[in-house]
Structures are given as structure tokens and as C-alpha cells.
Amino acid sequence: MEMTSLHIIKIGGNVIDNSENLHHFLQDFTSLDGYKILVHGGGKVATQLSETLGLEARLVEGRRVTDIETLRVVTMVYGGLINKNIVAQLQRFGNNAIGLTGADGNFIRTKKRPVKTIDYGFVGDIDEKSINPENISRLLETGFTPVFCAITHDGEGQLLNTNADTIASALAVSLAKLYDTTLIYCFEKAGVLHDINDEESIIREIDPALYHELKQQQIIHSGMLPKLDNAFTAIGCGVKSVVIGRSDDLGNIKQQKPFGTRLSNHI
Numbered sequence: 001m002e003m004t005s006l007h008i009i010k011i012g013g014n015v016i017d018n019s020e021n022l023h024h025f026l027q028d029f030t031s032l033d034g035y036k037i038l039v040h041g042g043g044k045v046a047t048q049l050s051e052t053l054g055l056e057a058r059l060v061e062g063r064r065v066t067d068i069e070t071l072r073v074v075t076m077v078y079g080g081l082i083n084k085n086i087v088a089q090l091q092r093f094g095n096n097a098i099g100l101t102g103a104d105g106n107f108i109r110t111k112k113r114p115v116k117t118i119d120y121g122f123v124g125d126i127d128e129k130s131i132n133p134e135n136i137s138r139l140l141e142t143g144f145t146p147v148f149c150a151i152t153h154d155g156e157g158q159l160l161n162t163n164a165d166t167i168a169s170a171l172a173v174s175l176a177k178l179y180d181t182t183l184i185y186c187f188e189k190a191g192v193l194h195d196i197n198d199e200e201s202i203i204r205e206i207d208p209a210l211y212h213e214l215k216q217q218q219i220i221h222s223g224m225l226p227k228l229d230n231a232f233t234a235i236g237c238g239v240k241s242v243v244i245g246r247s248d249d250l251g252n253i254k255q256q257k258p259f260g261t262r263l264s265n266h267i
């Protein structure tokens with residue numbers, strides 16, 4: 001039986017921070033066919049607000065060290081300000097969006113990250129039991145477009161901060177059992193680039209061997225490393241297609257034009 005198509009799209013902090021880019025992206029997102037889920041970050045806004053409030057923002061390997069004060073800030077920024085603005089804009093485009101944390105509807109239940117060398121504080125890790133795909137499927141089939149922020153819960157009343165790239169990948173893996181699922185990471189560059197300063201230098205396809213090589217040559221570094229790790233996890237777990245590209249170019253997908261960097265699983 002042919003499965004219905006589902007696009008899970010993640011947008012990061014730099015897209016959210018630019019209202020023109022965000023507007024354009026949300027319009028293109030609305031025109032995609034089939035079921036859709038949006039996952040948003042907002043790390044940049046959270047860092048700015050933390051600093052305004054006199055809190056030091058600390059990230060270790062791309063993950064925010066989240067003490068109780070920082071948890072309050074990220075809950076307000078991700079679950080409130082950003083999430084509700086995105087939902088209101090999608091509603092304007094006729095997209096019946098519903099804004100969610102992982103606590104709403106028990107959609108994403110995580111476990112507080114154990115303290116090893118670093119105490120990340122209130123950070124939640126996703127495992128194979130975190131997401132019930134049938135639960136999310138009911139929302140999609142009722143006609144809603146879920147918009148997830150980077151806040152989850154532990155089922156014991158505690159909210160936790162969870163990286164948005166990881167949420168997008170875990171949702172895609174879970175929902176790939178029910179839908180023909182495409183995962184798209186949208187950010188401010190044209191894709192994974194050979195030269196980070198040259199937007200023309202898009203690497204059109206990456207497999208694990210090339211990824212390993214590009215890491216060693218330090219062509220891929222910083223935030224792109226956890227993004228690609230999440231992306232390869234998804235492609236290895238039944239997600240049909242995983243791409244990374246510029247939010248402004250999302251319309252290319254509908255027009256079947258080249259878009260960003262595609263992951264492949266050839267060994």
C-alpha cells in the first residue's frame with residue numbers, strides 16, 4: 001500500500017531571527033503538499049535574552065547548559081514568543097497550525113541527561129520510547145499542522161530543553177513507520193558547502209564516507225556536525241529522504257529544482 005507523504009522541516013535560530021526570511025519560509029512551507037510538521041529552534045534569541053537578563057549563556061558541543069533560570073528563559077522564548085508567532089503567521093496563510101511543546105498531548109517525553117563530565121542541567125534526551133507516532137498521526141489526520149518547539153517533559157512534571165535538530169530527526173524516525181517521510185533541515189546557507197564563504201560550493205550529496213573525509217579536512221565543523229549526525233541517524237532508520245538547505249530555497253522542492261545537500265546511505 002502506498003503511504004501518504006509527510007514533510008518534517010526544522011528551522012534554526014538564524015532564520016527565526018530574520019522576519020523577512022521567516023515570512024518567506026512559512027509561505028513556502030504552507031504550499032508543500034501532504035502532511036507537514038514544523039520544528040523550530042531559537043537558540044540565538046534565547047542567548048540574546050539570557051544576556052539581557054544578566055544570565056551567562058553557555059553551550060558545550062552545541063548543547064545549552066540549562067540551569068533553572070535558563071530553563072525559564074527558554075520555556076518563555078521557545079514555547080511562548082517564537083512558537084506562538086510562527087503559529088499566528090501560519091494561520092494567516094490558511095495553515096491550521098497548532099503550537100506544541102513535548103508536554104502537550106505527551107507528544108515527546110524525554111529523560112534528563114545524566115551528569116557525566118558536564119552537568120547540562122535541565123536538558124532532556126530522546127530515546128526510542130519518547131514519541132508515540134500514532135498519537136501524532138491523530139493530529140495530522142484531524143487536519144492540524146503541528147509546530148513543535150524545543151521544550152519536552154519527563155512525565156513527572158519537569159520541563160526539559162531538547163535540541164531542535166534532534167527532535168526533528170526523532171520525529172522523522174518515529175513517523176517513518178506510518179508515512180513516506182522526508183526530513184529537511186533549513187538554515188541560512190545554501191547547503192553543506194565546500195567553502196563556507198562560497199554559497200555556490202554546495203555539496204549535492206553526502207554519504208558516510210564523504211562525511212568522514214570532510215570532517216577530517218575540517219570542511220565540516222561546529223553546528224553542522226551534530227546536524228549531520230542527526231541527519232545520518234534518520235536516513236539509517238527508515239526516513240526516505242533527508243536534505244539540508246537554505247530556508248529561502250524551500251520552494252525549489254515543490255518546483256522540483258535542486259535544493260541543498262542530500263544525504264545518502266551508500267557505504
Ligand SMILES: Nc1ncnc2c1ncn2[C@@H]1O[C@H](COP(=O)(O)OP(=O)(O)O)[C@@H](O)[C@H]1O
Binds near residue numbers: 013041194195223
Ligand atoms: N561545510 C559547512 N557548510 C555549511 N555550514 C557549515 C559547514 N561547516 C560548519 N557550518 C556551520 O554550521 C552552521 C549551522 O549549524 P547551526 O548553527 O547549529 O544551525 P541552525 O541555524 O539550524 O541551528 C552554519 O551556520 C555554519 O556556520
Ligand SMILES: CC(=O)N[C@@H](CCC(=O)OP(=O)(O)O)C(=O)O
Binds near residue numbers: 040062074165
Ligand atoms: C539542549 C539544547 O541545546 N537546546 C537548544 C534548543 C534550541 C535549538 O535547538 O535552537 P537552534 O536550532 O536555533 O540552535 C538550545 O537551547 O539552544
